[in-house]
Amino acid sequence: MSRNMLNGAQVIVDYLIQEKVPQVFGLCGHGNIQFIDALYERSQEIKTISVHHESVAGFMADVYYRVSGKPTATFTSCGPGSANLPISLANAFLDSVPFMAITGNVPTSQFNRGAFQEMYRHYQADFPSTVRTMCKKVFQPTRGEMVPLAVRQAWKTMITGRPGPVVVDVPFDVFMETAAEEAPRATEWNANISSRCGADxxxxxxxxxxxxxxxxxxxxxxxxxxxxxxxxxxxxxxxRLQIPVAASASGLGALDVNHPLALGLVARAGHYQANHAARQADVLLALGVRFDDRTSSSWIPGYSFTIPPTKLIHVDIDPEEIGRNYPVALGLMADVRTFLRQVHAELDRRDNLFKKSDARKKWLAQIDGYRKEWDKFVAPGFSDDTTPINPQRAAAEIDKALPEDAIIVSDIGVHHNWLLGFCKPKRPDSLIGSMGFGPMGFGVAGVMGAKFAAPDRPCVSVCGDGAFFMHANVLGTAVEYNLPVVWVVWNNYAYASIRGLQRGYLGGRELATDFKHPETGERYNPDFAAMARSCGVEGVRVNRAGDLGEAIRKGIAANRPYLIDVDIAADVNPAGAGVWELPGLGQSKAGIGTRFQPG
Structure with missing residues (x-):
């Protein structure tokens, strides 16, 4: 390689530095050692964070973006190394979160020869087919000179329109081949592109x-x-218009839930005031919402929504989502922030903005009544002092213990529904969860990405015992990089959300959903607190609701990795104003209220 030329790996690293990527997350393998060497050369400008499972790297990159608003990158090797990544790729793709996955592959000279770790039985070096459905696009440069084009186009694809992850799959020799005298200049290619399009x-x-x-x-x-x-x-x-605001699970916290116009969660387990207002609305303005089955009570009219006769205005950056599940009175492809600014500008030009003020006051008074009914319905759970801990009480204690700037990264499981119902996020990033793909481990690993993005804010993962045991390797990563995160392990000795389905839909025929000792039949799990201590992480056990808040405060104050193993009751499921249907098995029942019938 001539002195003034960059190889493929160096071009990629230089471009990431230009895009102000502070660190990359990944795991080594023989297929990416030349890329890691390029990172080594620039280690003063970009940090390399090594993890113990590739999906952890993806989850960290995902949550890093959700907190910072800035994309980062992952690196994985060929074969099983990159094959461990798709779960986190798919999660980011369905939740519209961008990161660049740089995957290694076998040398081009070995394509279609069945080299070690090559996927070749259908097409040569065919990792791209593995992930094509899980990202916005796959780029596979097969010569060094193709790398500059691939990396700049991949970055643009990732961040424009509806954001999402991309894959740059690089054969081993292409990392080493001469690529260009310099990397593409990010300020020329991508810095001046805006996809915040307005509405018609x-x-x-x-x-x-x-x-x-x-x-x-x-x-x-x-x-x-x-x-x-x-x-x-x-x-x-x-x-300005005195319009109440309900939220999908993905939108909770966009408006401080303590705001008088905040209704809370619309969902199968939604708050009564949110569901009952949304299903009675004459006009529903939906902003960046997918209307999935959990938000929409499986699209059964009268539980979450009644569209029609409700007139739906649906605004989304992706026109594919408009009209997917409900007919629209008005569908507008637009960036939500740009659209809202357009609305404010239009209102500035209008007179008589309050011609319906009496009707609005009456409407808000009705909603206050719904809110009081909900508060009465849920009140007993806040004072329940039983052991194992009532899950509603646990969610409330977690919420009370956290400072206002804290970030909760929830994993997948029944605890997520309790957090959505009874935590009160005040900021858009106060409560982060996976809403589309739902992989276990997202919160266990993602909390470390949150801490890299917001080192001065408390970052807490609330994760089920099942998910934590799947990804306990995160303890080592937290120690290695001195990440003062807190894991609250919601230990109910079961895959409790699925066991609840067996009980609710299958007549209690339970199998493969709880954890028991083979000899005694008693509840069984490893001692997670002891496991944490063996890794150099402080670990404690909490059995009483009254002790949980103090344990969380101590964990945050410790300013080091900290795990709290909490004994949570498994036989209580969250009840709300919506329903959920499993086709062929039936639908659940609303815990409060009845199906709304218009007219």
């Missing part, structure tokens, strides 16, 4: 007309508001 001006006028004429309007917010940076514009519009 006529559509904005129509949307404003519909909102001003509505008597029972509701705004429904999703991830497009939280990660689109539109929280301030949302709050101002809600206050």
């Amino acid at each position: 001006p006529d559509g904005v006028e129509k949307a404003v007309d519909m909102l001003l004429s509505a008597e029972r309007p509701v705004m429904l917010v999703g991830q497009g508001v939280r990660y689109g940076g539109a929280a301030d514009e949302l709050r101002k519009l809600a206050e």
Whole structure:
């Protein structure tokens, strides 16, 4: 290689540095050692974080973006190394989270020869086929000179339009081949591209007309508001027009849940005031929402929504989501923040914004009544002092113990539903969870990505015992990089959310969903606190609800990796105002209220 030329690996690393990527997360293998060597050369400018399982790298990159708003990258080797990554790729893809996955592959001279770790039986070096459905696009440069084009196009694809992960799959020799005299200049290629497109001006006028004429309007917010940076514009519009705001699980926290116009969660286990208002709305403005089955009570009318007769205004950056599950009175492809700014500008030009003020006051008074009914319904759980700990009480104690700037990264399981119901996120990134793909381990590993993104904020993972045991290797990573994160292990000795389905839909025929000692039949799990201590992490056990808050405060104050193993009751499931259907098995029952029948 001539002195002034960069090889493929050096081009990629230089481009990441230009894009101000502070660190990459990954795991070594023979297929990416030349890429790691390029990172070594620039180690003063970009950090390398080594993990103990490739999916952990992906989850860390995912949550890093959700907190910082800035994409990063992962690196994995060929064969099983990169094959461990798709679970976190798919998670990011379905939740519209960008990161660049740099995967190694076998040398091009060995394509289709069945070299060690080559996927070749259908097509040569065919890792791209493995992940094509799990990312926005796969790039596979097969010559060094193709790398500059691949890396700059991959970055643009990742961040424009509806964001999502991309894969740059690089054969071993291409990392080493001469590629270019310099990497593409990020400031020229991508810095000046904006995909924050606005809505059709006529559509904005129509949307404003519909909102001003509505008597029972509701705004429904999703991830497009939280990660689109539109929280301030949302709050101002809600206050300006006195429109209550409900949230999908992905949107909870976009408006401080303590705000008087915040309704809380619309979902199968949603808050009564949120579900009951949304299903009675005459106009529903949906902002960056997918209307998935959990939000929509399996699309059964009258539980979450009643569309029609509710007139739906659906705004989304991705036109594929508009009209996917509900007919629209008005569908607008737009960036949510840009759209809300357009609405404010249109309102500035209008007179008589309060022609429906009496109807709005009546509507908000009705909703206050629904809120009181919900508060009465859930009140007993807040004072339950039984052991194992009542899960509602546990969620409330966790919420009370955390400072306002704390970040909860929830894993997947029944605990996630309890957190959504009874934690009160005040900021868009106060409560982070996986909403589309739902892989166990997301919160166990992702909390470390949150800490890299926000080193001065408390970062807490609330994770089930099943998920933590799957990814306990994170303890070593936290110690190696001195990450003061707290894991609260929601230990109910079961895959309790699935056991609940067996009980609810299959007549209690339980199998493979709880953890028992083979000799005694008693509840069994490893001693997670002792496991943590064996790794150099402080570990404690909590058996009483009254001790949980103090344990969390101590864990945060310790300023070192900390694990709290909490004994949680497994036989209580969250009840809400919606339902969920498993086709062929039936649907659940609403815990409060009845199905709304319009007319």
